[in-house]
Amino acid sequence: MIVLALDAGTTSSRAIAFDRDGAVLGFDQRELTQFFPRPGWVEHDPREIWTTQLETARAALRNAGATAADVAAIGITNQRETAILWDRATGAPVAPAIVWQDRRTADRCDALRANGLEPLIRAQTGLVLDPYFSATKIAWLLDRVAGLRGRAERGEIAFGTVDAWLIWNFSGGSRHVTDVTNASRTMLFDIRRLTWSDALLDAFAIPRALLPEVLPCTAAFATAGAEHLGAPILIAGVAGDQQAALVGQACFRDGLAKSTYGTGSFVVLNTGARIVESAHGLLATIAYGFTPGEATYALEGSVFVTGAAVQWLRDGLGIIERASDVERLARTVDDNGGCFFVPAFTGLGTPYWDPHARGTIVGITRGTTRGHLARAALEAMAFQTADVIDAMERDAGLSLCELRVDGGAAENDLAMQFQADVLGVPVVRPSTAETTALGAAYLAGLQAGYWEDLGALARRRRERSRFVPAMPAPQRAGLLAQWRRAVARSRDWEQAPSS
Ligand SMILES: Nc1ncnc2c1ncn2[C@@H]1O[C@H](COP(=O)(O)OP(=O)(O)O)[C@@H](O)[C@H]1O
Ligand SMILES: O=P(O)(O)OC[C@H](O)CO
Secondary structure (H helix, E strand, C coil): CEEEEEEECCCEEEEEEECCCCCEEEEEEEECCCECCCCCCCEECHHHHHHHHHHHHHHHHHHCCCCHHHEEEEEEEECCCCEEEEECCCCCECCCEECCCCCCCHHHHHHHHHCCCHHHHHHHHCCCCCCCCHHHHHHHHHHHCCCHHHHHHCCCEEEECHHHHHHHHHCCCCCCEEEHHHHCCCCCEECCCCEECHHHHHHHCCCHHHCCEEECCEEEEEEECHHHHCCCEEEEEEEEHHHHHHHHCCCCCCCCEEEEECCCEEEEEEEECCCCCCCCCCEEEEEECCCCCCCEEEEEEEECCCHHHHHHHHHCCCCCCCCCHHHHHHCCCCCCCCCEEECCECEECCCCCECCCCCEEECCCCCCCHHHHHHHHHHHHHHHHHHHHHHHHHHHCCCCCCEEEECHHHHCHHHHHHHHHHHCCCEEEECCCCHHHHHHHHHHHHHCCCCCCHHHHHHCCCEEEEECCCCCHHHHHHHHHHHHHHHHHHCCCCCCCCC
16 A cells, blocks of 8 residues: 655645655656746646646556555645635636735735734734735735625635645535644634634634635545546645645654755744744744644744755856756855855845845955855855744754754755754754655555554654764854844845835
8 A cells, every 4th residue: 555645836746655664656746837927926827736736646656556546545735825716616716826925915914014913913823914824815816806705705715725725626526624734824723722713814804604624634634536546535634835844854842843945945843732932033833733622833934045046046147057066066165255145035034024135145255256156055045044943942942953854955965064064953864855745645644544653653764864063163153143244234125116
């Protein structure tokens, strides 16, 4: 038997068939079209999310030499916050999906902040008032699509994050459900009481009839109809992708943390039963929940640009051909030569939350080379992550013992060694690169009895590489101090055009 994990990401749909050892038996991936209809807007086609996901599921099974009869359960993980509204009668989306990166509701957030809504949001959802989360995206659609609010009030419309949309389609429209981690990113979910918040639904003027039922991450979400994969299969595990990576990295104890380095980086720290209120711009969120009414919590920090800075070296400057070439280029120099690169292309996230910051390279001299720039881009990944972890340690009152890493840019040995050096703790790369999908598989497999319990999963964790800090503490402190001076120079740069 195998477990099939579906990973509906921002830029691609992927499907992976895992065996009991967590080995990948079959894999498939399809690109997802990105739509940028206006500056600051980011949309997806919900139908394309569904069709590509279904195609990858079929292909992954084929590639594994398996059929639906071999699948113990399906696990789903997904880009979070992205909002989809559809007609319950026809299953047709009423508009494109508004993606988590979309900034169209920034003004709405400013107005709500002026009305004093932020303390309620922080207290109930653990989030900050930002267009990133689903609530203002849903409200925007209700206000802008003709007749939609009335239809929503009459119960004719459904809202879902990507997980709920996929489950609806797999179940032929018979199941409208999500899991606690995805619910915790909507800005409508009370993470203490683990229910939708009437006060927030009211504040955002969102009818309750839109919302899915919320289940733990391990549950009988739905049965995928035989018409899709050849036989009925239980969808038994669901989590948002950053939470799924936490599970895939077996961060099951308070104080364990992972960082996923992709386009940007997401750092998640397990805080156990504690909801930690951050004084440094971190989000309190749900890590996972296994039974109704119970949840484990996390602190999360988001860095908008890490791997994307390497993409910029490739596409913007043309100084490398492939992202992986950056390491060779960076190794042509011994250090950054005094050059610091703050890749604040779209502002800065945790802990600065400065939408007006812009990319800055400081310390350039006549001796600066492409190698120094490459090195500075890699060091920026590590410095930004160190800023988030510093905030986490202060908020949670603990010291990290190691950082577990995954994602495309975590394949870079130079960057990961530097990460260990600036953190002063080991950085650990797991044997399974597909940690997010593995986490979704774990959740489904736990529910289906394919794996025994969390202890069994933690015991089967294997390390592929361990980077041990080697930098003397004074050197680390000096570099971090210089980095923070560079950040200060990047901040508050962009100004609204004068009218
Ligand atoms: N060897 C490498 N060193 C540094 N960055 C890399 C390397 N390989 C890939 N990347 C970066 O990692 C990102 C891709 O990682 P991935 O996990 O697929 O991201 P996402 O899921 O956000 O699309 C790209 O931004 C790319 O520039
Ligand atoms: O799809 P990813 O990997 O870019 O992740 C997106 C996050 O879930 C957004 O919060």
